Amino acid sequence: MRVALGGTRIDRSRTIHFRFDGRTLAGHPGDTLASALLANGIHLVGRSFKYHRPRGILSAGAEEPNALVTIGEGAFAEPNSRATMVELYDGLVARSQNAWPSLGHDLGAVTGIASRLFPAGFYYKTFLGSSRTWTGLYEPLIRRMAGLGPAPTAADPDAYDKVHAHCETLVVGGGAAGRAAALEALGQGRVILIDEGVATPPLDGVRLLNRTTAFGCYDDNLVMAVERVNDHLPPGERRGPRQRLWQIRAKRIVLATGAHQQPLVFPNNDLPAIMIASAGLTYLRDFGLLVGRRIVMVGSSDAADELRAAGAQVIEVAAIAAAHGRKRVASVTDGQGTRHRCDAVLMAGGWQPAVHLHSQIGGRLSFDPARHCFVPVVDPSRARLIGACAGDVPVDRPSAPVAGPNAFVDFQNDVTLADIDLATREGFVSVEHLKRYTTTGMATDQGKLSNLNAITRLAHNLGGAPGSVGTTTFRPPYTPVTFGALAAHDRDQFIDPTRTTPMHDWHVGQGAVFEDVGQWKRPRYFPRDGEDMRAAVRRECRAVRRGVGVLDASTLGKIDVRGPDAASFLNLIYANGWSKLPVGRCRYGVMLGEDGMVFDDGVSARIAEHQFLTFTTTGNAARVLDHMEDYHQTEWPHLKVWLNSVTEHWAAAVVTGPLARDVLREVVSDVDLSAAAFPHLSWREGRIAGHKVRLYRISFTGELSFEVHCDSRFARPIWEALLAAGERFGITPYGTEAMHVLRAEKAYVIIGQETDGTVAPDDLGLSWVVSKSKPDFIGKRSLARPELQRPDRKQLVGLTMDAFVDEGAQLTAGAADTVMLGHVTSSYPGAVDEKPFALALVTGGRQRIGTSLYAHFGGRSLRCNVTDPVFYDPEGVRLHG
Amino acid sequence: MLTIVCPHCGARDQTEFRAGGEADRPRPADPFALTDAEWADFLFMRGNVMGLQRELWVHAAGCGKWFSLTRDTRTHRFAP
Numbered sequence: 039m040r041v042a043l044g045g046t047r048i049d050r051s052r053t054i055h056f057r058f059d060g061r062t063l064a065g066h067p068g069d070t071l072a073s074a075l076l077a078n079g080i081h082l083v084g085r086s087f088k089y090h091r092p093r094g095i096l097s098a099g100a101e102e103p104n105a106l107v108t109i110g111e112g113a114f115a116e117p118n119s120r121a122t123m124v125e126l127y128d129g130l131v132a133r134s135q136n137a138w139p140s141l142g143h144d145l146g147a148v149t150g151i152a153s154r155l156f157p158a159g160f161y162y163k164t165f166l167g168s169s170r171t172w173t174g175l176y177e178p179l180i181r182r183m184a185g186l187g188p189a190p191t192a193a194d195p196d197a198y199d200k201v202h203a204h205c206e207t208l209v210v211g212g213g214a215a216g217r218a219a220a221l222e223a224l225g226q227g228r229v230i231l232i233d234e235g236v237a238t239p240p241l242d243g244v245r246l247l248n249r250t251t252a253f254g255c256y257d258d259n260l261v262m263a264v265e266r267v268n269d270h271l272p273p274g275e276r277r278g279p280r281q282r283l284w285q286i287r288a289k290r291i292v293l294a295t296g297a298h299q300q301p302l303v304f305p306n307n308d309l310p311a312i313m314i315a316s317a318g319l320t321y322l323r324d325f326g327l328l329v330g331r332r333i334v335m336v337g338s339s340d341a342a343d344e345l346r347a348a349g350a351q352v353i354e355v356a357a358i359a360a361a362h363g364r365k366r367v368a369s370v371t372d373g374q375g376t377r378h379r380c381d382a383v384l385m386a387g388g389w390q391p392a393v394h395l396h397s398q399i400g401g402r403l404s405f406d407p408a409r410h411c412f413v414p415v416v417d418p419s420r421a422r423l424i425g426a427c428a429g430d431v432p433v434d435r436p437s438a439p440v441a442g443p444n445a446f447v448d449f450q451n452d453v454t455l456a457d458i459d460l461a462t463r464e465g466f467v468s469v470e471h472l473k474r475y476t477t478t479g480m481a482t483d484q485g486k487l488s489n490l491n492a493i494t495r496l497a498h499n500l501g502g503a504p505g506s507v508g509t510t511t512f513r514p515p516y517t518p519v520t521f522g523a524l525a526a527h528d529r530d531q532f533i534d535p536t537r538t539t540p541m542h543d544w545h546v547g548q549g550a551v552f553e554d555v556g557q558w559k560r561p562r563y564f565p566r567d568g569e570d571m572r573a574a575v576r577r578e579c580r581a582v583r584r585g586v587g588v589l590d591a592s593t594l595g596k597i598d599v600r601g602p603d604a605a606s607f608l609n610l611i612y613a614n615g616w617s618k619l620p621v622g623r624c625r626y627g628v629m630l631g632e633d634g635m636v637f638d639d640g641v642s643a644r645i646a647e648h649q650f651l652t653f654t655t656t657g658n659a660a661r662v663l664d665h666m667e668d669y670h671q672t673e674w675p676h677l678k679v680w681l682n683s684v685t686e687h688w689a690a691a692v693v694t695g696p697l698a699r700d701v702l703r704e705v706v707s708d709v710d711l712s713a714a715a716f717p718h719l720s721w722r723e724g725r726i727a728g729h730k731v732r733l734y735r736i737s738f739t740g741e742l743s744f745e746v747h748c749d750s751r752f753a754r755p756i757w758e759a760l761l762a763a764g765e766r767f768g769i770t771p772y773g774t775e776a777m778h779v780l781r782a783e784k785a786y787v788i789i790g791q792e793t794d795g796t797v798a799p800d801d802l803g804l805s806w807v808v809s810k811s812k813p814d815f816i817g818k819r820s821l822a823r824p825e826l827q828r829p830d831r832k833q834l835v836g837l838t839m840d841a842f843v844d845e846g847a848q849l850t851a852g853a854a855d856t857v858m859l860g861h862v863t864s865s866y867p868g869a870v871d872e873k874p875f876a877l878a879l880v881t882g883g884r885q886r887i888g889t890s891l892y893a894h895f896g897g898r899s900l901r902c903n904v905t906d907p908v909f910y911d912p913e914g915v916r917l918h919g
Numbered sequence: 920m921l922t923i924v925c926p927h928c929g930a931r932d933q934t935e936f937r938a939g940g941e942a943d944r945p946r947p948a949d950p951f952a953l954t955d956a957e958w959a960d961f962l963f964m965r966g967n968v969m970g971l972q973r974e975l976w977v978h979a980a981g982c983g984k985w986f987s988l989t990r991d992t993r994t995h996r997f998a999p
């Protein structure tokens with residue numbers, strides 16, 4: 039009910055309209071949704087989490103546990119908004135939550151089924167029975183019954199911003215104490231003042247952030263805050279981001295976050311129109327309204343006269359034994375047993391300082407028996423606390439809690455005094471256990487209005503003072519934060535960079551289907567004329583085996599290793615030797631971890647006496663460079679070697695297949711391409727379309743192969759020149775899927791597919807790579823450990839079978855065995871014959887060649903023949919061609 | 920989130936750095952001079968100190984340099 043007195047925050051000269059559960063209502067600019075509802079005489083705004091109890095507005099601020107509503111519609115809907123913090127605007131649409139079929143007639147409350155479902159520790163008790171009872175009965179029932187507002191299903195259409203700020207002094211809280219501290223700090227550099235509210239007037243020289251909540255305090259004075267930039271404006275007037283996340287580093291932090299007056303505990307203390315006393319006063323002073331005409335005041339009646347002056351009847355009682363009413367309080371029974379008719383109750387428990395930010399970063403608390411609250415322990419190395427949050431609160435001894443039905447301690451999670459008592463009887467005597475068992479203080483309000491009463495009750499049950507049981511840990515966020523604000527710009531395509539090769543647009547033009555390899559987009563296959571993946575891959579594989587194919591291999595990691603000690607350095611980094619590799623030649627290398635396990639593989643080329651180019655797997659490029667830098671800087675800083683990533687400087691096209699040389703002869707100048715002059719595992723410099731290129735004879739397909747590397751800037755004309763030259767040979771662009779089939783037939787391993795950090799070179803049949811003559815290299819000592827000598831290590835083998843087997847399928851010796859001997863790492867149809875084949879890691883695998891195993895996947899078992907892993911051209915005649 | 924002082928770049932947010940574990944445990948000059956047990960100890964065992972610990976960090980999203988510093992594992996405070 040609006041009255042003539044008070045109303046510092048509202049503009050009575052203007053009327054705006056909003057809707058609540060479909061009803062159109064009026065309010066004033068400056069109102070919160072809560073004050074506007076109260077001004078319209080609406081106290082019932084929601085149903086409680088578990089018991090579907092009618093709930094109203096308990097507070098006037100950030101601590102509100104009850105009045106949670108959904109603001110906005112469709113994808114813009116914001117569930118669980120505290121009505122006390124929602125600024126009213128013209129056209130605002132709000133809906134109540136957790137009520138069915140309607141707020142006034144809620145079936146969950148009528149049947150009372152909920153109160154039998156949810157006693158303290160209900161997760162551990164109610165849901166006994168078979169797992170079918172859970173999925174068939176309890177879970178659907180609970181999902182229906184318990185909860186907050188539903189999240190929108192569409193993507194959030196709003197924009198959010200994220201900024202970093204630095205200052206000498208950060209003051210949190212724009213009340214009198216905070217404003218004074220901000221002004222005082224002006225002489226010591228930049229000052230930022232954060233205030234949750236809207237009314238804080240500007241201060242000269244202070245950067246003021248209104249409508250901003252500091253929700254987290256972290257190590258080294260980092261404070262995270264969210265600014266509600268546009269939430270208070272009608273949608274048509276919003277400009278810029280909806281909210282802005284502030285990450286503020288301060289030299290000093292001053293907390294002036296105030297205190298929260300606590301509720302009293304008595305039966306039915308959760309009825310609508312039973313409110314915190316200070317909130318009743320705020321509604322009068324700031325919003326010019328009385329929360330009732332006939333108000334009972336309990337605990338403290340300091341403001342009784344002010345309420346009377348505004349026109350209310352005020353009944354002062356020392357204690358309440360119980361409240362009565364259905365959807366709004368109608369009367370109370372006082373401590374002497376006298377019944378008082380009323381339409382509102384203002385209760386004054388003690389004041390608990392808002393110590394959340396102090397506590398989040400490890401600040402300690404102690405119990406102040408005089409003020410009956412937890413106060414911060416002063417620690418000069420931490421944030422300074424001033425005003426009410428430092429413990430400067432009224433000495434208000436709250437009246438003792440009264441047990442009985444529906445005496446609520448935690449309003450948002452529906453935890454009663456009886457739940458606390460039951461938990462104590464059941465032995466949950468640590469405050470941390472009490473919290474988890476009853477869920478008190480674990481709701482989105484973080485126990486701002488429940489922790490003190492819960493701890494007080496636990497201590498009472500144990501016969502001690504609240505200080506003896508301590509408090510639970512406060513964790514960020516102080517109030518709920520939208521995921522949108524936390525993510526800000528880091529969403530959709532901006533969540534991670536996308537890397538594309540210089541030929542990317544060409545691939546798109548050809549209708550390539552892409553796959554993500556790390557951050558790279560790589561063509562997986564190039565479908566033609568409605569081909570599915572299998573048909574396209576078959577065509578691409580056959581082209582490489584019978585004619586010629588071309589692959590964009592630009593994503594290959596490339597590290598330039600140079601300096602007088604480059605060869606010595608690679609000798610330590612790789613398992614194989616590099617000193618004797620002549621300039622102009624290449625070598626396949628395997629890199630191990632210090633534990634002897636395969637870490638990466640690839641070819642390196644000697645470009646000059648003191649320069650190598652090292653190729654890494656696409657996904658491992660950054661890790662390999664980090665690994666090299668780590669060892670160079672921390673173990674072998676005396677080696678004169680410099681490492682540079684040149685991955686994106688060089689584009690690469692693989693021309694491969696029996697006709698590869700014929701294609702290159704059409705376009706390459708300055709190079710003798712004959713096998714005698716340019717053998718396998720060597721490189722030459724030449725020209726294509728006038729541009730310098732490096733040709734490497736490296737094969738990942740088992741066929742005659744030339745990798746054409748060029749300056750990325752000229753990659754597109756060179757790529758097109760290769761395709762034009764190859765046209766009459768039927769050159770076929772192929773993707774990573776065909777590449778995988780072709781390499782698997784040769785048992786060329788993929789790091790991360792055939793390896794998982796537990797696979798040593800010999801397990802992969804790569805003992806031939808490992809140098810016997812080098813005194814040391816990373817992993818060498820570990821290869822001599824007994825564990826790596828065991829004959830029953832898992833070894834790479836091939837499998838053939840009559841049907842396809844899933845990658846990851848487990849392998850056993852007999853069809854009904856349960857002893858797993860290994861697993862399938864790669865599985866494809868053969869490149870030409872399309873017969874299913876697979877690679878697998880199998881215990882003592884090489885000894886099992888010629889025997890059979892059973893693969894288990896998707897509920898079936900399939901007999902597999904164990905073979906040598908090299909299925910294609912084991913002598914390597916073709917790649918030497 | 921900690922503020923870490925890179926000796927080359929100055930104070931930066933922790934997100935720019937990667938931790939490299941305990942410092943001052945160099946790779947043995949001759950790994951084969953160690954028994955299997957000693958080598959396994961070097962490979963797998965760490966002090967897991969409660970208190971002041973020398974540790975390696977790399978300014979991964981900055982200058983790329985490795986350096987060591989002393990951190991109190993109980994408080995995350997870096998010793999000067």
Ligand SMILES: [Zn+2]
Pocket residue numbers: 925926927928929978981982983984
């Ligand atoms: Zn740096």
